Amino acid sequence: MRDQLGPEHLHSVLDAALAVGGVDEVEARAVHAWGGLARFARNAIHQHVATDDTCVSVRVVVDGRVGVASTNDATPSGAMAAAVRARAAARLSPPDPTYAGLAGPAPLPVVGGRFDERTAAASPARRAEAVARLLARLRPGQEAAGAISTGATEVALVTTSGARLHALATSATAATVVMGGGASGHGEDSAVGLDHLDPAAVGARAAETAAAAVDPxxxxxxxxxxxxxxxxxxxxxxxxxxxxxxxxxxxxxxxxxxxxxxxxxxxxxxxxxxxxxxxxxGVPFDGEGTPRRGVPLLAEGAARGVVHDRASARAAGTESTGHGLPAPNPFGPMxxxxxxxxxxxxxxxxxxxxxxxxxxxxxxxxxxxxxxxxxxxxxxxxxxxxxxxxxxxxxxxxxxxxxxxxxxxxxxxxxxxxxxxxxxxxxxxxxxxxxxxxxxxxxxxxx
Amino acid sequence: MVSDDAIGRGRGEGCRRAVDVALAAGATYADARLVDLGSEHLAVRNGEVVGVSQTVSAGLGVRVVRGGCWGFAATADLGPTGVQAAARLAVEVGEAGRQSRRAPVRLADVEPTVATWATPMLEDPFAVALDDKLALLVAASQAMGSIQGVALAQAGQHAWRRRSRFVSSEGSDITQTVVQCGAGITATAVGETETQTRSYPNSFGGDFGSAGYELVRDLDLVGHAPRVGEEAVELLTAPVCPAGVTTLVLDGSQVALQVHESIGHPVELDRVLGMEAAYAGTSFLTPSDVGRLRYGSPLLHVVADATTPGALGTFGYDDEGVPATSTTIVSEGVFRGFLSSRETAAELGLTHSGATVRAQSWAHLPLIRMTNVSLRPGGAASLDELLDGVDRGVYLETNRSWSIDDRRVDFQFGTEWGREIRHGRLGRVVRNATYAGRTQPFWSSLDAVGGPGLWKAWGLPNCGKGQPGQVGYVAHGAAPARFRSVLVGGA
Incomplete structure (x- = not known):
């Protein structure tokens, strides 16, 4: 627990899915997520969890027919089994007219500082210490509820079109509702690293609001x-x-x-x-393996842009902006x-x-x-x-x-x-x- | 996927090993849940299959009490090393909370149980041929799409299978298989200034139950599809629902959601005690309200019954190993009891848990969740009987929007479909209807409930709660019901 698996390991797992026979194209994606969340209420930690899981999702295409299957058996045999189930689903499906092909190789945008080792390895004790710093800013008679979380995500994606991606990201959040005198106040913050989070300031902000909101x-x-x-x-x-x-x-x-x-x-x-x-x-590519990019949405008083995934981009005769959600995705880009x-x-x-x-x-x-x-x-x-x-x-x-x-x-x-x-x-x-x-x-x- | 044998024998050893390791590491209580989840989701849009996905996920969650604090760790590594590491981490997590502990965790007693339970069903939804299931959805979508003016004709089916093994340090060892499924259709018509959607049998993806594929067949999606399409188109040109205070008749599905939001959530004891204040919110109820607070009219009878046959919130044992039971929530309009866990029951001095605690998966901490929180049927034999005597009013059907404050008092709901009521009969169709109110006055205005022939359990597969967020599958038995002097509007 609390360790990254690394690109070599995840790619070797995903490559097993790419080897499935009798298909035209394959996309395999792994998301390894680990971390913890300390939840507090009535000024005490009452729920504190630590989890670690890796989900492998495989999308296969057979004659324009698409099937998807996923598993958390993150081994080569598990990935292959998912690919076989996805192939069976695809063969039973009619051709998907919206299918727009898989991502190929493309350079990823450079984003610095998205992964913090200390946050990825944060112990339960460090989350508990952050809770204590937040609670220390309460005023007499106030009670707080909220959570301190630390999480790491490792995403790998490969396609038979040549995409071969891996990236890491972390996040830490502090959020609280402070209550007292029939009133409440709210504070929250998030950062890539737990060390960049200021739980005390979050607690102080919520405490000040709650105190001011008494007797509405x-x-x-x-x-x-x-x-x-x-x-x-x-x-x-x-x-x-x-x-x-x-x-x-x-x-x-x-x-x-x-x-x-x-x-x-x-x-x-x-x-x-x-x-x-x-x-x-987050990581610099979307759920389809397309490099993410920024899109202006509102400027000069008007809507200036929309976001695309591969399917909407093909329909519109343009390129994906890297806003695709992982398959299966009935919702479109977001x-x-x-x-x-x-x-x-x-x-x-x-x-x-x-x-x-x-x-x-x-x-x-x-x-x-x-x-x-x-x-x-x-x-x-x-x-x-x-x-x-x-x-x-x-x-x-x-x-x-x-x-x-x-x-x-x-x-x-x-x-x-x-x-x-x-x-x-x-x-x-x-x-x-x-x-x-x-x-x-x-x-x-x-x- | 973990096999039946693995759940029943080999991996069961993993549960016991996790409990033993946790106790050896200093836990005073430990339980371990091995859970093997399988799901299938099918989606059809405008006659084309746009989604066939199958998911499997297996892992172990270890919950301990260490130093009077809860600790929880979950792992997908089901080998001996992974299981031991998870058990030790759970103890470390519990230990970390010791400094900010409020009071040592106490648990209401439960009789140690060794048992096996499975959802009764006629036709395993995972055994039905995929092309048969897709053909039904395609036919329903095409039938909606054949209606002129329908821009989007969607059909979907979902099935879940949850095999679990629960072992506790108190001697329980429970193997359980819960199978749930459901389906639904929606037609969307797009106008110049707005879109209108009609759903069957309900919004939120349809209707769901703890049952086999027979539930989906019985819905007759294809038979209802043309009407659903026609109604979506009709709504585009229907007048906006007139605003005012009037008599309101709700269909069973909307009554179910009303029960969910304004009765089911506020009676969750963890909310009442402040444990969910930061995210899900609190409740207007207090522990001293039991037996005293008038929740609604004397016609209001609500029970939380996890044994309701076929309902989505039905199971054999909850995720604390407590056998499913029935709890009276409201009787003759008076508040009678909460939804509780072993911990919250002990805090209130109750002798036993209400057996409501469940987790979305092996990776989630079990929480108090609604089971089947149901409004008991009343005496009206038909919708006509509910309409009878209503000179002016509105009949509303199928939820479209829902919002309620953090104490579960001030609410506003919108529905897909509305009909004016004039002189005891349904009149013209109205669109964009909303109604608003406050929980106790609203339930006090209840003056008629449909009878057993109109009652059914509506499954809701999207109840959110907890941090990290969890989705719960719950149900509400309900029949159409009539409410007086309700503020109705048109958005």
Missing amino acids: GAVDPGHYQVVLLPSAVATLLEHLAPAFSAKAVAEGRSPFSDGLGQACVSPLLHLADDPLGDGAF PTHLAMAPGRSRVEELVGGIEHGLLVTRFWYTRDVNPKRTLITGMTRDGTFRIEDGRRGPPVRNLRYNQSILDALDGCDGVGDVVRSSSDEGSAIRCPALRLRSFAFSSASDH
Whole structure:
């Protein structure tokens, strides 16, 4: 446990799958993932796990028919057995008209610092120490729940078209909800290495918010001018992400299906899928073995790009942008490294521009209501405050919102100067705080 | 894939070895789960097969109590060295938590059990010829796609087989095979400003159960496909659901999701005790609410029953080796009991666990999960009987969106399909309907529930919980039900 297997070992396992007979093409992919997660609640670690697993997935093509099988028997015989099962599935399937061939050899982009040895080897004791540093920043009477995780991923991929890839990545995350006095606050951070994470700062941020949010007052639903902190902005971007899938665009399911370039958001906003930039995590190739590359998504007030996998690229007569998910993938390409550029305003300055509004720390349980209109609903959580005369005012109870993401972003008139890595229910998103002219809250809760 | 013999004999030794190593390393309690998972997922889109995938995964999870703290380690290396390393790592993990321990872990008693259990079924879904299964999905997809205006006609089938061996330091040794499967179809029509989707028999991929392929055959996907396609197209031009406070009648599948979100989750005792506060959230319930809190109207009877035949949340023993059981959650509208584990039951002073604890795989720590948390049938013999006497109202069917706050109080749901109710009858179709409310007032507005002939267990294969995230397979028995004075809207 806690050791990489290495390219030679993984490639030798995958090569066994490539040797399966009676097929035209084979792709074999191995993901070796190991690490641990220390979960705490009521100011104590209550669940702490360590896992290690390697999954081998094989895609075979026979006369344009595609079959996929996977196993965690990461031996040559296990990979071969998966290939045989994939071949049987392919032979029973009709030709896949969307099949676009396998990745061939291609140079990978150079991304430095994606793997941290100490994080890959992090012991349970180190995670527990990080938990202790976070908990040490709580104030009297506060309780925290959350998790410290360390994880390493080793991905290898080979194809009969000549791709032969291997890469390593690590990540460490700290996230907490601090509670006390009927209120709560939230903090989170992530980094490639555990040593680059500051659990104490995460704890302090959540503790400060929770303390400020005690005794929330009543608030009327309605349209408010708002400042959304990065965690809340990340939720909007996570739910906007599928709109940039070339497959969704082609099938008429995206708000951009009628074409890119039409004004739809504030010109202050610059959003890209940026898997190669500083602060991004993961390996430099996608689930199909295509080198990842950055794609501008929103700029100068309009949608500027969509992301492709091999199938959507072939249909559109272009090249994959390296946004393919591992087969089988009925969803199409997806941006998974969203990054919004910072602006020039401190959060205090964003708040300073509002006479009467709300400051939102975080959203919760957000779901699509009308995807084509980017209409979503959810609740505020972990610190919602009035903004009065340009300052953060007293806390208010949580509110439900029903809001079009694009409409909200169209009204953006201020962008924060600090980008934070946040996650809602998916991958980490790097984004700043935003000030929006109008956000629609439909009801208020009792807490 | 680990063979039946391996689960039953050879690898079972691995479980015992893991428990022995953990005890020798200082654990005061240990259990080991060897799990062999197999799954098959089939996807058809516009009459073409777009996904045939099969997955197998086998490994061992070792759970220990060391120094009063839980430790858990999991490995796919099932050789003696790998098993021993995992057991020792689990103890190391437990030891690491000692400094920040709250109180020593205590476990409610369980009778040591040596047993074997398997899902009853007529037709093993993994034994049915793949081309037969695909042919059914293709036919259903083509039948939907033949309807003018349907842009996407999708059909899917999923099957899971979970063979496990559980051995504990208290003497339990349980071998279990759980087989689950299900299928569904969706038609999507694309308009100028929005898309509309219709699903059968439910969204979330269809309907699922702990059963054999007979469940899929009984769904008659092909027979329902033309209607599903027609309704998706019809929704594009239907008026938006009028907003207002009105009488609401929900179909059984939406009642099932309502039970899931506003009863099933808040009665999970780990949430109540704050153990899930950071991710899944907490609950508006407290331990002192048992026997006192009015959850809803006197018509509200809810039971968590892991023995419901054929339901997706049915099993023989949970992942703590506790035999499946039935627990009353709400009786005549009064809250009666939680979903519990051995640890949370002991914390509350209960004599035994509610047998709800399960893990997604060998690599996951078992957690409290819903089993079959079901609304008992009422007295209405038909949908017409529920509509009878409703002068104005809305009938809503099949979930499209769902959201509820972190204490499980303030919710909003959207549905695929709606019909106005006028003078006791279904009227025009409406689209984009939503309804919103608060848990206790909403269930207090329940004034009629469909009878046994309308009741069925709806399987939900997508219940998320825990860190690292786990997907749970649960079910909710439900029938159509009527609620008064509900806020309904159109998005």
